[in-house]
Amino acid sequence: MIYFRSDYSQGAHPKVMEALAATNFEHTDGYAIDRHCEHAAEMIKALIGRPDASVHMMIGGTPCNVTVIAAALRPYETVIAARSGHCYFHETGGVEATGHRVTTVEPFDGKVTPEGIDFAMSEFQDEHTPKPAMVYVSQPTEIGTIYSKAELGALRAKCDEYGLMLYLDGARLAAALTCGANDLTIGDIANLTDAFYIGGTKCGALFGEALVILNPKIDDHFRWMIKRQGGMLAKGRLIGVQFEALFEGGEDSLYFKIGRSENEAADRIRSALTDLGIKFLGSSPTNQIFPILPAKVVKELESDFFFYEWAPEQDGMIPVRLVTGWGTTEDDVEALITRIKELI
Amino acid sequence: MIYFRSDYSQGAHPKVMEALAATNFEHTDGYAIDRHCEHAAEMIKALIGRPDASVHMMIGGTPCNVTVIAAALRPYETVIAARSGHCYFHETGGVEATGHRVTTVEPFDGKVTPEGIDFAMSEFQDEHTPKPAMVYVSQPTEIGTIYSKAELGALRAKCDEYGLMLYLDGARLAAALTCGANDLTIGDIANLTDAFYIGGTKCGALFGEALVILNPKIDDHFRWMIKRQGGMLAKGRLIGVQFEALFEGGEDSLYFKIGRSENEAADRIRSALTDLGIKFLGSSPTNQIFPILPAKVVKELESDFFFYEWAPEQDGMIPVRLVTGWGTTEDDVEALITRIKELI
């Protein structure tokens, strides 16, 4: 069985595992206050050119999202997100569990739009309606699409118009930053948002995300918030060690290499399927692609390949999700393309 | 610097690291639904003799505590705990963040007593007072003491008298089960509680705890609760892999060996210090000991050894906490004892 199921179906990239092994016998203090976490934070601040940033080593993506939102909002405030956004759609109400609404807007190609923000703000009237205070986006989105620099800038401008914070979930940020269609640097993202996180889990780490807070208001007693929300890791240095391994070398580091290799594998599949006349859901240029295949082909493929059916069959067709990861090999990609060609 | 700071200052026991390396390139589905998590769960169910148990691979101790409590209680219900209990004292209000009170009782030698439960229940009167529904204990307690079989049985009986659930936090369960004073088997604990967890983080894992739910009421949609509370790990199999390594061999497994080695190191220190006439806070027979040392000795020791001062200086004396871990060596222990002898 060959996996195109997700970019977290294997363990860690070998270089990350090496770093964990090399530091395994060191003693450090717990809870992500140690030399590795500090060093990783410094590397990230240098990379984004923001020495004023506050960087926290987080245990996972949902804890990032929920903790940032709970820290940033007053009780009567809400966060605006696409109805398809991860913090709304795939976190089992984690935001609401902290007492806050996710005010949903309809996405366009997976993305929040300035018009969506206008709509959400039009619903806010007075003390009978909760007040949006933040916009949540992910880069890439749930369907792999990315915001251009102009699009993210337009969201920033719209947020400023209404006094909203802008938070970016970068679970797969490596794939976004290294895909052909991208025109945003990680420094741009730091400058356009109030906070964002750099995902490790889906880029070769065992687990762990690096949260970057640019707006000091969000950073207030943030370590208290991490602990309260259950996201503080005893052996916190493990996250620091992994991010050291990922970002050693800055823009030439493993982090960007993994992003590129994921995208290259996806590009080959995308290109081959396009040549076959296959259509896709959304315009993803990153490592998640959503070809719409004949149901019969899908069922045959499932004998040898493991992936998600993304939506129910309609008119004999099923959109599927194919994801490439750090460990996806050329052989995996060839096998998939060959098999689809046979079946079409 | 030699660490007696905590049992989570190093990475994982070499055998745990080996298991992670050996399985690193496998592909599995995410979120702790995979063969390793299933196998580890089966091993644990066999060990405790409870095939009916539900075992969940959890990311950490606080997520265990908070998720169990939030899953078990109705909104108007509370959990009774010692004022010194971890879920009250060291989780930054994580339980209250889910809307529930921790009803505190005064501990005796770190432990909840039947009289404490009587007291808490005496405060519950009618619809103006929240209703206790669960008792939280940890084995060992925050000060390393342990419940005997008779004591845990008495708590169970008292819980039954009031219709309360009993939940046991086993962050350091290995140390409790393998210390000289212990008369409880892990099977006894399963039979006396509604849920408990077997701590991995403080017993040689990188992270991870195995939560064992015996009362089906608590298990209702528990995976929804894990996700909602932010505790679901994408590469969930990592926890399963580590628990396979820890429990391979059942009662002769690494888990119990680590517990024994931690206790042996602590026993040697305890014994040597007792011989020097040093007194201790509490009666801990496990791998955390709390000698009360002259302030001057403490300050000298701190040049070479890293540990917590447990309470402020009083009458020239300071209680300190010394913790042994899976990586504590005989040399570490010797060095500590020798240095204290010199200083006393």
Add this chain to the structure above:
Amino acid sequence: MIYFRSDYSQGAHPKVMEALAATNFEHTDGYAIDRHCEHAAEMIKALIGRPDASVHMMIGGTPCNVTVIAAALRPYETVIAARSGHCYFHETGGVEATGHRVTTVEPFDGKVTPEGIDFAMSEFQDEHTPKPAMVYVSQPTEIGTIYSKAELGALRAKCDEYGLMLYLDGARLAAALTCGANDLTIGDIANLTDAFYIGGTKCGALFGEALVILNPKIDDHFRWMIKRQGGMLAKGRLIGVQFEALFEGGEDSLYFKIGRSENEAADRIRSALTDLGIKFLGSSPTNQIFPILPAKVVKELESDFFFYEWAPEQDGMIPVRLVTGWGTTEDDVEALITRIKELI
């Protein structure tokens, strides 16, 4: 200034005030456990033909909604409501404050539809998505429209298909039950829902709503829930006394008389405006009507009449909300109609 602003702009109907005055010097126990509350509950149970119902005297509509929802749902569960529904749109996130999502669906003529429920359920997939457990509707809706018996029956059937509870907010239930288009009895509503409330505030009481719980699961320790959510009134008997006054005489009681008089006033306005060729938002047959008037007319009217502009001006027209109350007089209605005729 003549008020068509709301049905709660005046105090209580004179007969309600009389009842409060007549019982003012009585001593009773507090918190809605007294002979008046008990008697009012018995009257309501008789009226709806459900001696098994549990009736609670509540302080207001939002406390009803929030307390019922918080009592009924498990933490990982949500309530489905129209995006325009009161519990979503006009309660400042009160539901989310208890940790639960309101899963919104698009309304049709203000109403939740079976297709809307299908849509909401299609979003629920597994432990990564919160689970809808209840449907919230109001009768009439936020725009005064009503569910027919067939429509409410279809919602009940759809709820049963998915195992959902059905809760009905009856803030203006009197207006719904007594309007010309209605074919539902209050007994039908009791038989089709798991809980509903009979609104007093908007039907001649100073305040207070009678919550009727038919599903015992929701009623678990409900008084604890009322107190926890801040909705327990010390002099709780006041609500009982008012409902005694409202329901004395059963189907001929003041409650239904007020409903009818509110509707008659609205009918006269609706009819006169329709004759003038004025169009309306929605198809409300109850005491809230939403004529779409030329902006210039609206501005002129505002000199003498107090009402809400319901939406921003568009193409020179403004939809306004006109509401009639227990105290709306024939003269008020005549004055309004006359003035609009002059202005059109």
Add this chain to the structure above:
Amino acid sequence: MIYFRSDYSQGAHPKVMEALAATNFEHTDGYAIDRHCEHAAEMIKALIGRPDASVHMMIGGTPCNVTVIAAALRPYETVIAARSGHCYFHETGGVEATGHRVTTVEPFDGKVTPEGIDFAMSEFQDEHTPKPAMVYVSQPTEIGTIYSKAELGALRAKCDEYGLMLYLDGARLAAALTCGANDLTIGDIANLTDAFYIGGTKCGALFGEALVILNPKIDDHFRWMIKRQGGMLAKGRLIGVQFEALFEGGEDSLYFKIGRSENEAADRIRSALTDLGIKFLGSSPTNQIFPILPAKVVKELESDFFFYEWAPEQDGMIPVRLVTGWGTTEDDVEALITRIKELI
């Protein structure tokens, strides 16, 4: 049956009822934004000499407490209260329902002490422990005792030392301000606290409390908080009308008259019982007294008088709570004293 059960067993003082009747047919806008609420607020600001205060008309005491605490605290913060304090002991976990701990301290004569605050702060250490941010007291306390000016000043100084806010629950403030032992003016209270409320329910109103916020931080979007917490009354003017009636005349107003009459009745009972050699729980100088009576006397008294047994029988004695209200008559008091004299 003669009631010494509570000060809320009857309806409203006749002058309050008159005010409600006199304004009943007026039309006003809803939600406590109207001329009566504004006027009542102005009267209160003048009385306390703080034109900068923000005054909110609240529906009840628990909504006051919970809303103030939820508005004032950041998510990781707690409120310190006596274990016997109302917000901890008699509000069914309403504070915890908003995600915050009540950090309890042992009371002395029902009161929070500076030493208690020191103790609570000693438990706060770092990001693993929630951070106290406010102290909750009530004047009088749950057992009727009062803080002297020196005592409240000492609490204020202690709060300032730690950067804590001080909030005072004045459910029975009239009784405190008018009792013989009091040396605090209502202006002093305004100057020593960050917020306090003036209780109406227990001083002759049907319901309603006037919340006075002195610290602008607490007042941030406070009406959003009121609505979110379910405490916003549609016919909000009713509270304003009642407080106008209570405070007409300032320091000679009905509010203080009722306080005095309640205390005088209590004083007569206290004095008569003291003459009989009866002892009391606590040193209450206000309208709640707690004589410790022989169990047999208590049981006999219960044939004719309605009151609470405050604690279980011990050594043949039962402490009871006797409360006088605005409607307590001289005859009621005489009857009680006479009967006790007969029984002793």
